[in-house]
Amino acid sequence: MPRDTLSRDQIVRAAVELLDAEGLEGLNMRALGKRLDSAATAVYWHVKNKDNLVLLAADHVWGELTLPELNPADWRAAAATMATDLYQMFTRHPWLVQAFAAHVLYGEGKSRHDDHSLAVYEAAGFTADQADQAAAAVFTYALGNAAGAAATASLNRKLNRYGAAAEQQLQDAMAEAKAIAVHYPRLRARLETPAAIEYAASPDDTFEFGLEALLDGLERQLAPQPL
Structure with a gap:
């Protein structure tokens, strides 16, 4: 998508989608440009840098909130x-x-x-x-x-x-956490209930x-x- 067909609103909406999918660590101009089918350099015509993009994306989602009437x-x-x-x-x-x-x-x-x-x-x-x-x-x-x-x-x-390496790391951490928790009576009681x-x-x-x-x-x- 050429830069003259991009708008800031398009960029911000795409940034929100990318952030939802990949988090802050996954947001970069190259990934955003790919999502927009545009060169990363085209994005810089509308936003200053990554920090500016995060600021714009954050304020965009605040617009999702509806404000109740004062009573x-x-x-x-x-x-x-x-x-x-x-x-x-x-x-x-x-x-x-x-x-x-x-x-x-x-x-x-x-x-x-x-x-x-x-x-x-x-x-x-x-x-x-x-x-x-x-x-x-x-x-x-x-x-x-x-x-x-x-x-x-x-x-x-x-x-x-x-994948599997991260899953195993998680399982090991959870097992270690539970092994420590069972030494404390209130934690142990909760872990041992059927609906724990x-x-x-x-x-x-x-x-x-x-x-x-x-x-x-x-x-x-x-x-x-x-x-």
Whole structure:
């Protein structure tokens, strides 16, 4: 595809697809050019470098989020919706979790989301400072919970790339982890149950459980304090 037929939007969308498939480590201009059926040099007419491309791709996926209407009477529903949508976005695009560790991410899409998040807490009655703290707490909770999905995606790419050797390495690591865990009574009891989950995996509904607890704590901050 000649450079004059490429658009930035095409490049960013292709970058998101490549990142979803290969992660941050798989993003390079040559691979992107191949996906676009174009020379890698043509991409540089629209983006500065790989870091700039990651920034554009990250802000593009922020546009997937829908923002709930502000309702002071039911701010928790809006806060829960935003947190859940954010968590689901991170799990759809696990490379974004990686990107937070290596990039300063900003843009119109993220700013739109962040501003609305603050508005939800301010509408509930939090002061500006409290709204900052509440929004940050919920954001980092969603991001942290998505780290497991990001690690799994990275591991699956490694298994696909290196095949049997990587699979054996994983099995050896899991066996060693379990051998250590059985020396601790609570871990051993959980590993020995018929419905035991995979070692180090989170139980079902963990995100929902923690989010409710977090919002409960925030709600208590709005309750009148005893004199």
